[in-house]
Amino acid sequence: MLPSSLSKQQKYLFVIALLFIVLWSALFIQLENSLAKLQEFGAFFFLGIGGAITANSTGAGGGVVFVPSFNALGMAIDEVVATSFAIQCFGMTVGSISWLIFFNRDSSQKIERVNLLYQALACSIPMSIAGIYCVQYLSLLPVTSINTIFSVFSLVFGIVVLYHCVYLGKRSTHRGVKQLTKLELLLIAISSFIGGIITAWISVGVGEILAVILLLRGFSVMFSVAAGVIVSSLSVLSGIPYFINEQLINLEVLLFAAPGAIIGALVARFIAQALGPQKLKLFLGSWILFVGVIGLIDFI
Template sequence: MLPSSFSKQQKYLLILALLFIVLWSALFIQSENPFAKLQEFGAFFLLGIGGAITANSTGAGGGVVFVPSFDALGMAIEQVIATSFAIQCFGMTVGSISWLIFFNSHDKQKIERVNLLYQALACSVPFSILGIVCVQYMPIIPIASIDLIFSIFSLVFGLIVLYHCVYLGKRSTHRGVTLLTNKEKALIAITSILGGIITGWISVGVGEILAVILLLRGFSVMFSVAAGVIVTATTVVAGISYFIQAQLIHLDVLMFAAPGAIIGAFVARFIAQALGAKRLKLFLGSWILFVGLVGLLDFI
């Protein structure tokens, strides 16, 4: 029996996740040398869980975990980005559904909140997809190495979140359920194009940028995280066909990391709620700042 605290939608989501894992298990057993692959790539299952929990409980894309991990293993940077995209297609999609279930409750305030969430996403998603399409098909060449861009982005993002938590968190920044202003819509649209471009380069960016924008505009951390997760999911799903056509995805890594990402994404929202707003932002900022600092050390 599933816990009675689970809603009907959550139970359906869990059942779908379990069905996927059963299907994966059947494919794994029928694959060539399955236990040799388990020994070589099995650890990516745990990496998938950790990456999805981090991504879906904070709004930061799973690339903040996957990119440095894969890069440390010596994978080519194109394969690193492609595989990170593929894993996030599973984890961030499940996480998005979980967050939407949370906001689509029968509580009046949450229903109003989800309408506002859709409004924010309508200003973000099309422009994020435009940014990633420009990177993949124009293309827009990175102004520096992918590793350096990732490290600088992580450092800046971590500092902004910690600043918001430590200094701005002393006063209430939560706004009521009000429509976005035209200036806010324009700000979200412009930064989402930039976020889509950065995501095309390093597999993270747009979710973090949108989450920070919403936090700084006075929205709650849960609302901001949910928006960041959903825009990341739609962006990576829109961009994955490019990597499939180019055959850049490391399929053995994906085979083990994807089920872990689904599990991690399912529990991430509950972890976010348990941590609470301030601890969640502290965890997010500290983790991203750490990743950025470690990456920059390689360039010093």
């Protein structure tokens, strides 16, 4: 029996996750040398949990965890990005549903803020998908190596978040408006298109960029994280058919990481609420900055 304190939507979410785990168990049993596969790839289950918790509690895509981890294992960069996309299709999607449930049922979230969330997403999602498709189908190539782009992006993103946490953290994040300004919508559209391009290159980008922009425009950290998670989810879902067609996804890694990503996504929002806005931003900025610095050190 599920706890009675859970809402109907939350119960449905847990039931869907349970059904997926049952399906996964059936697939695992049919694997040849299943015990050997468990020993070889079982650690990716915990990597999936860690990546999903980081992604869905901070708005940063799961690639922030997956990309450096897969790189360290010597996977080809195309396989790294494709597999990261695939894992996020599970973790970020479950996380985005969890955040939508929170914003639609939590009494502290006024209807105006819910509408603002939808406005931001309606502007961001199509532009992010357009950016991803430019890379996938128009062969928009990066100007330098994927690892370098990932490291520089992480470094800049981490610095911006820490700056917001340390110097702007005491400012009010209440938006007493019912709609975004035209300038804000234009900023979101342009940055989401660029974020989509970066996401197609390194499997992270648009969620982080949108979250930072909303933070800097005075929205709460919960609002910003939720928007980042949801746009990341729909972005990776739109991009995954390309990787499936190209057969770039490491299915064995995905088989073990996806259940972990779902579990991590289910608990991520509660971790975010428990940490509170300041600790959450500090954790996010510190982790991303650390990843960027390590990547640049390896590059040098």
